[in-house]
Each structure stands twice: as C-alpha cells, then as structure tokens.
Amino acid sequence: MHIFISLTLLLASGICIAEEPDVQTQLQNHYFDAARRGDVAMLDTFIASHYGLDTQDNKGYTALILAAYNGQGEAVEHLLKAGANACVQDQRGNTALMGAIFKGELKIARRLLATDCNPDQRNGAGQTAAMYAGLFKRVELLNDLSGKGADLNAEDASGNSAARLANGEIRMPVSR
Numbered sequence: 001m002h003i004f005i006s007l008t009l010l011l012a013s014g015i016c017i018a019e020e021p022d023v024q025t026q027l028q029n030h031y032f033d034a035a036r037r038g039d040v041a042m043l044d045t046f047i048a049s050h051y052g053l054d055t056q057d058n059k060g061y062t063a064l065i066l067a068a069y070n071g072q073g074e075a076v077e078h079l080l081k082a083g084a085n086a087c088v089q090d091q092r093g094n095t096a097l098m099g100a101i102f103k104g105e106l107k108i109a110r111r112l113l114a115t116d117c118n119p120d121q122r123n124g125a126g127q128t129a130a131m132y133a134g135l136f137k138r139v140e141l142l143n144d145l146s147g148k149g150a151d152l153n154a155e156d157a158s159g160n161s162a163a164r165l166a167n168g169e170i171r172m173p174v175s176r
Helices: 002-037 040-048 063-069 073-082 096-103 106-113 129-135 139-147 162-166
Strands: none
Touching: 002 040, 002 063, 002 073, 040 073, 063 073, 063 096, 063 106, 073 106, 096 106, 096 129, 106 139, 129 139, 129 162, 139 162
16 A cells, blocks of 8 residues: 555656646746736736746746836836846847837836946847947937947947947948
C-alpha cells in the first residue's frame, strides 16, 4: 500500500512539475497584457506579489517596454516607481525609451529620460535614442536628450547621426 501511495504522489508531483511552465507562461502573459492595456490595478497586484518586474518575453520585451510602446503612461509610472529597470534592452537592443520615441509618446519618453540610463545606449544596429528622435522627427526631444548628455553627433555603422537624421539625411548600409 505504501508503494502505491508513493507512486501516486510521485506521479502527481511529476504532473505538477510538467504543468508549472504552463502556469508560469500564463502568469507572464497576464503581466504583459496588463502592461499593454495599462491595467494598473493588475500591475499593482504583480508588484505587490514581488513578481520579477524585468521579466522578458521571447522577444526580450519587458512590461515597461510594452507599456511605453503602447502609450500607457500611468503603467510606466507605476512600474518605474516599483523598481522596473528602464535600461533593459529587448533582443534587438531597443529600450523602452526607444519604443516611446518610435511611437511618438513624448510624455512617456521624457519620463524615461529622467531615469538613470545612459542616453547613448545603443541597440543591435548601433542606433541611439537620439537617432530615433532624429529619424522620426521628434526634434523636441533632441534638446532633452542632449541635456541628458546624449551625443547628437554619434554615428551608427552607416554613418547616421541624430543631427543628420533630423535634417532628413539618411545613409543606408552599403551592400557587399
């Protein structure tokens, strides 16, 4: 009888272990969905339960990156106040600041500029937040980035700089 009970418990524990990644994935999906939607009450529940704020999905996105990209300013604020790291990069090297600039979320971009990240942080293509601001004509952010210490003359591998991009000069990679 003890062997039967032991085998049953062993089997049951194996099932629980097998199901654990699904539960973890579901939690992660709820967390990221809350960030995308700006569901601050749900995010606060994750924060209160000490969920890993800088957890990344399969593309490297964090809740902060998703909230910034989707224009969820209140969610961005809650995540930052709870200790989310604004300097985390996705798999392409982009940050929450770069996402906010790309989407034209200027208020969120300015909030992210107030964090302790290097303003010249580069993505995988060698681009900086200032280059994004120049490329997408967010010229009002160039002064803010420069004030934070961003080098507006820094260049990516193609020779693009924030200053050149803001003037409409785009250099394309050379084919070999």
